[in-house]
Structure formats: structure tokens, C-alpha cells
Amino acid sequence: MNxxxxxxxxxxxxxxxxxxxxxxxxxxxxxxxxxxxxxxxFQLHLMIMIFMYAVMAQSWNVIAGFSGQIxxxxxxFFGIGGYTSSFFYVEYGITPWIGIFIGILFSxxxxxxxxxxxxxxxxxxxxxxxLLIGFSFQIIFQRWDLIGAASGLWIPLNWDNPWLTLQFHxxxxxxxxxxxxFFLLSYFSIWIIYRSKIGFKLRAIRDDPQAASSLGIPVAKxxxxxxxxxxxxxxxxxxxxxxxxxVIEPERMFDIEISIIVLLIAVMGGxxxxxxxxxxxxxxxPLSEYTRIFFGGTGGSVDLIIYGILxxxxxxxxxxxxxxxxxxxxxxxxxxx
Amino acid sequence: MTVVLEVENLSKSFGGIKAxxxxxxxxxxxxxxxxxxxxxxxxxxxxxLITGYTKPDSGGVKFNGKSIxxxxxxxxxxxxxxxxxxxxxxxxxxxxxxxxIIGALATGINLNQARDKxxxxxxxxxxxxxxxxxAKELSTGQRKRLELARAMATEPKLxxxxxxxxxxxxxxxxxxxxxxxxxxxxxxxxxxxEHNMRVIMDISHKILALDQGxxxxxxxxKNVQLNEKVIDAYLGVVNATTS
Ligand SMILES: Nc1ncnc2c1ncn2[C@@H]1O[C@H](COP(=O)(O)OP(=O)(O)OP(=O)(O)O)[C@@H](O)[C@H]1O
Ligand SMILES: [Mg+2]
Numbered sequence: 060m061n062x063x064x065x066x067x068x069x070x071x072x073x074x075x076x077x078x079x080x081x082x083x084x085x086x087x088x089x090x091x092x093x094x095x096x097x098x099x100x101f102q103l104h105l106m107i108m109i110f111m112y113a114v115m116a117q118s119w120n121v122i123a124g125f126s127g128q129i130x131x132x133x134x135x136f137f138g139i140g141g142y143t144s145s146f147f148y149v150e151y152g153i154t155p156w157i158g159i160f161i162g163i164l165f166s167x168x169x170x171x172x173x174x175x176x177x178x179x180x181x182x183x184x185x186x187x188x189x190l191l192i193g194f195s196f197q198i199i200f201q202r203w204d205l206i207g208a209a210s211g212l213w214i215p216l217n218w219d220n221p222w223l224t225l226q227f228h229x230x231x232x233x234x235x236x237x238x239x240x241f242f243l244l245s246y247f248s249i250w251i252i253y254r255s256k257i258g259f260k261l262r263a264i265r266d267d268p269q270a271a272s273s274l275g276i277p278v279a280k281x282x283x284x285x286x287x288x289x290x291x292x293x294x295x296x297x298x299x300x301x302x303x304x305x306v307i308e309p310e311r312m313f314d315i316e317i318s319i320i321v322l323l324i325a326v327m328g329g330x331x332x333x334x335x336x337x338x339x340x341x342x343x344x345p346l347s348e349y350t351r352i353f354f355g356g357t358g359g360s361v362d363l364i365i366y367g368i369l370x371x372x373x374x375x376x377x378x379x380x381x382x383x384x385x386x387x388x389x390x391x392x393x394x395x396x
Numbered sequence: 397m398t399v400v401l402e403v404e405n406l407s408k409s410f411g412g413i414k415a416x417x418x419x420x421x422x423x424x425x426x427x428x429x430x431x432x433x434x435x436x437x438x439x440x441x442x443x444x445l446i447t448g449y450t451k452p453d454s455g456g457v458k459f460n461g462k463s464i465x466x467x468x469x470x471x472x473x474x475x476x477x478x479x480x481x482x483x484x485x486x487x488x489x490x491x492x493x494x495x496x497i498i499g500a501l502a503t504g505i506n507l508n509q510a511r512d513k514x515x516x517x518x519x520x521x522x523x524x525x526x527x528x529x530x531a532k533e534l535s536t537g538q539r540k541r542l543e544l545a546r547a548m549a550t551e552p553k554l555x556x557x558x559x560x561x562x563x564x565x566x567x568x569x570x571x572x573x574x575x576x577x578x579x580x581x582x583x584x585x586x587x588x589x590e591h592n593m594r595v596i597m598d599i600s601h602k603i604l605a606l607d608q609g610x611x612x613x614x615x616x617x618k619n620v621q622l623n624e625k626v627i628d629a630y631l632g633v634v635n636a637t638t639s
Contacts, residue, residue, distance in 0.1 A: 063524045063525065064515055067515045067519075067527060068511075068512055068515055072497075072511045255507070256501055256507055259497060259498050260498065262487065262489075262490060262498075263487055263490075263498045266487035267485045267488075269481070269485060270481070270485035270487065271470075272470040272473065273447065273469055273470075273473055273478070273479050273485075274470075274473060274499045274546065274547075274550055275471075275550060276470055277468070277470045331489075
């Protein structure tokens with residue numbers, strides 16, 4: 060018996076799967092070399108959208124998958140990020156690089172401010188409240204003259220200092236690398252958090268808040284922490300997206316569709332797991348970008364219809380998401396990275 | 397002996413039902429206190445009042461001389477009161493080891509230390525071979541052990557167990573009883589709610605008998621056994637069904 064105990068103590072807390080590590084290393088290398096194979100602008104754009112939505116779906120996953128709450132208003136952190144960096148650049152000429160961090164700060168403050176009163180809400184009530192908050196932010200930004208109200212902000216074009224102003228007019232490749240780096244940083248941070256003490260405590264709260272509190276975990280505090288972590292990785296995507304399109308308006312930056320899409324991606328890929336949102340993104344984003352080309356314009360929302368059908372299929376056949384197609388041996392947490 | 401827990405005139409009503417009606421008792425360091433009473437007597441409610449899951453209407457609870465009335469459950473836990481739940485609350489989608497690691501983290505140690513501590517507790521409850529099983533794959537008896545190990549990992553000075561031997565395979569009862577005695581030998585004061593009279597008479601230093609929210613008696617097992625109200629309210633029924 061004691062022998063078994065000694066043996067068990069020699070096992071690492073987290074097993075690291077060499078195959079998965081190698082696969083990730085290989086993919087990351089591919090990502091870095093991708094621009095060298097002369098991809099078309101559309102292909103670059105597609106990759107940028109994949110990086111962006113992968114991060115946003117991960118942000119949603121932090122709330123839903125790690126602490127168990129369904130947010131329907133996640134777009135607000137995207138909008139706040141986008142508006143903050145743009146506003147400080149337009150108004151004071153502050154480089155968006157700094158703007159990104161001011162955006163993170165604002166998003167975190169908003170996460171705390173709405174997190175505290177919402178803590179008492181669970182299940183449907185939490186979801187409905189986040190939905191309403193999402194709408195209210197859009198309405199507020201549509202009426203707020205300081206930041207351009209409904210017509211939004213136009214970021215003044217600049218050709219002299221592309222890296223300082225974070226504007227690239229000749230090529231999408233710099234955007235590609237910037238989004239790639241943020242994507243890698245976000246996923247790496249979440250991966251670290253997932254395996255940390257905070258990760259354990261958040262999963263405890265997700266599975267059973269009462270049991271968690273009987274083990275000395277302050278549930279409210281950790282729910283707020285999850286909210287803030289989520290906001291911190293979401294917000295820069297808004298800032299970067301604003302720099303990518305250079306014209307932002309409330310319709311676009313606080314679009315409820317974004318809240319819904321990140322939810323669909325995460326659910327489809329698999330919630331509560333670091334890689335689920337990435338898998339969901341790799342499938343859904345190309346799908347929606349291609350339908351957009353195929354049907355023109357915004358895709359006539361055909362992509363949403365396809366999403367809807369896919370989500371129904373997933374719910375029926377693979378309730379724990381596409382990630383469950385991975386061999387069970389790899390997925391079992393003790394062996395999975 | 398020093399008094400660890402002091403419950404003073406605790407009362408709680410749900411609508412018209414007086415779930416706890418002026419309950420008082422004390423637990424001293426190193427004691428095992430058994431709590432008995434028929435279904436609906438208010439045993440679990442008493443646990444919830446002590447551990448902060450339910451707010452009492454009146455009365456007081458002191459732990460190591462300090463009032464813990466109206467503190468949040470997590471704060472009460474960090475003061476050194478561990479508990480298990482009658483309706484089990486394992487973290488179903490996590491492994492046994494992960495469940496217990498979460499308990500061990502309560503003592504402020506790092507993840508590796510928490511893992512070692514968790515493994516020791518799992519070994520203590522005799523489930524070391526099942527450490528990588530998901531909680532949902534464990535039997536009811538094993539889940540009860542999980543909850544014990546998880547609560548123990550927080551290093552409580554007082555451990556409150558709600559029907560550890562209830563609803564498990566009868567064969568596993570002696571093992572669970574041994575476990576409780578072993579815990580107690582480590583110096584942990586124990587409150588245990590039990591329906592199994594043989595178990596409760598065997599392990600308790602004192603017994604608190606409740607009926608319809610009221611304390612009937614709080615005394616040594618042999619005195620409780622002879623108490624007429626206890627026999628009326630409880631023992632008669634149980635003896636009839638278990639013998
Ligand atoms: N949250 C609640 N809301 C309303 N009534 C409650 C609540 N909790 C307990 N009660 C009632 O209080 C009384 C005592 O319940 P309690 O669960 O404490 O009994 P118990 O002694 O633990 O019973 P059992 O042996 O069945 O576990 C019961 O009548 C129960 O219906
Ligand atoms: Mg009960």
C-alpha cells in the first residue's frame with residue numbers, strides 16, 4: 060500500500076504528452092512560416108480571423124468552462140478594447156500599443172463592476188443579465204457623443220510609422236504576425252492558468268460551488284477572477300480588430316452576433332478544455348468566411364444558419380464538443396498535456 | 397478538555413416548520429459526537445447552520461471561543477471546520493486525485509505539496525489505486541470516502557460528517573467506522589450524523605438526539621439508549637427495521 064503511495068507521489072501533477080507537444084510545436088512553426096508561401100490576402104485574412112476568434116472563444120470558455128457561467132454579452136470586452144485604444148489614439152495620439160493596455164484596464168474594471176452584482180445570479184438569470192448588459196453597452200455607445208455616437212470613430216490614417224500607429228496599409232502580413240503573437244500569448248497564459256491552483260479552484264466552483272466553499276474557496280472572489288481573466292484576453296482582440304479595420308462603430312464592435320458566435324465556437328469545440336475553443340474556431344471560422352464569399356456581403360447570414368444546424372448535430376451526437384473525437388487516452392486529463 | 401464547538405440556542409424555521417428549535421450542545425477537543433434523530437429531525441439543518449450554509453433565526457455558534465455566526469462557509473472552513481454532505485457533492489467531472497487536491501489547496505500550500513498531501517489522504521481512505529478515476533466513475537461508498545479525504549485534506553480541527561454510512565453497501569460500513577476512529581485518533585474532533593445505531597453507539601463519546609427540531613437528550617451513549625423519548629422517537633423504529 061505504502062509502496063503504491065510512494066509510486067503515486069513520483070507521478071507529475073500534470074502529465075505531458077510528447078506527441079501533443081510535438082504537434083503544437085509543428086503547428087506554431089507552420090504559422091510563423093505561412094506568410095512566406097505567398098498566401099493571398101483572403102487567406103491571410105482568414106488566418107487573422109481564426110487567431111482572433113480562437114482567442115475570443117477561449118475568453119468565453121474561461122467563464123463557461125472554468126467557472127460554469129454562460130455569458131451572452133461577451134462582446135462588451137471586445138467593444139471596450141476597440142473603443143479604448145481607438146479613442147486614445149484619435150483624441151490624444153497615444154499609440155494603440157499603449158491603448159491596448161488601457162483597454163485591458165477598462166475591461167477589467169468593467170468586469171469587476173458588472174461581476175459583483177451579477178454574482179448572485181446563476182444559470183438562466185446570469186445568461187439573461189449578460190445579454191441585457193451587452194445590449195445596453197451597444198445603446199450607450201450609440202448615444203455617446205464623445206466617442207462618435209452611432210457613426211463611430213474613424214482612425215486617422217498614417218503612412219509614416221506603421222509599427223507605432225499599428226496601421227499597415229500595404230500588407231496584411233504584419234497584422235497576421237501581431238494577431239498570431241496575441242493568440243499564442245493568450246493560449247499559453249490560459250494553459251498555465253488551467254494547470255495552476257487558480258485553475259483547480261475555478262473548476263471546483265464550476266462543478267459544485269457549495270462543495271468548493273466547504274473547502275475554503277471564496278466562490279465570489281474566484282468568479283470575479285475568472286471574469287477578469289476572460290476580459291483581459293478578450294479586450295486586446297477588440298483593440299487589434301479596430302486597428303485592422305480602422306473604422307469602428309457600435310453596430311460592429313458591440314454586435315450581439317459576436318457574443319453568439321464565440322459561444323457557438325466554444326460549445327462546438329468543447330467547453331472546459333483549453334483546446335476545445337481552438338478546434339471550434341478552425342472549423343467554424345473558415346466556414347463562415349467562405350460562405351461570405353460564396354453568398355456575398357455578410358454571407359446573408361447563411362453562415363449562422365449552418366452554425367445552427369451544426370450546433371444541433373453536435374448537441375445530439377457529441378454533447379461534449381468536437382474535442383471528444385480525440386482518442387480518450389489523450390483526452391483523459393492525467394495524460395493530456 | 398477544551399471546548400471546541402459551542403452551540404447556543406440555535407433556531408431555524410422554514411415557513412411553518414421549526415427545523416431547529418433552541419438547540420444547544422458542546423463538543424470538546426478529541427470527542428466524537430454522534431447526532432441521531434428520525435428523518436426530518438433537523439440534523440442536516442444543524443450542520444448547515446454551523447457551517448454557514450443556512451442563516452439561523454436566532455442563537456449562536458462559537459468555534460474555539462470565537463463566534464462564527466453569519467460567517468461565509470469558506471471562512472468557516474478556513475477556520476478549521478470541515479464537512480461532508482448528505483447529498484454527496486463530489487466534483488464529478490474531475491478525478492479523485494483532483495478532488496482531493498482542491499481540498500489540500502485550502503491549506504495554502506503549492507500544487508506539488510497539495511498533490512502529495514492529497515495522495516496521503518487518498519491512501520488513508522484506501523482508494524490509492526482509484527486516484528485517476530473520475531468521481532462520476534466511483535460508487536457511492538467510494539464517493540463518501542472521496543468526500544472524507546477531501547475534507548480531511550483541508551486539515552480541519554473539527555470534522556462534520558453527514559451520514560457517512562448511509563446508502564452504502566453494508567459490507568463497507570465497518571471500513572468506514574474504522575476510518576472515523578482513525579481520524580479521531582489523529583486528534584480530530586468529530587460530529588457525525590448517523591442512522592446506523594450500532595455504529596453510533598460504538599463510536600460516539602456523546603450522542604445528541606433530535607426530534608422534530610428539538611433536542612431530546614445530549615449524553616453518553618448508554619444513557620441515551622435508555623432514554624424513553626429516544627426509544628419512542630427513534631430507537632424503536634430503527635431496531636424494528638434493522639433487527
Ligand atoms: N431549505 C429548506 N427549505 C424548507 N424546508 C427545509 C429546508 N431544509 C430542511 N427543511 C425542512 O426542515 C426539516 C429538517 O430537515 P433536515 O434535512 O435537517 O432533517 P434531517 O434530520 O437531516 O433528516 P434526514 O434524516 O432525512 O436527513 C424537514 O422538515 C425539512 O423538510
Ligand atoms: Mg439529513
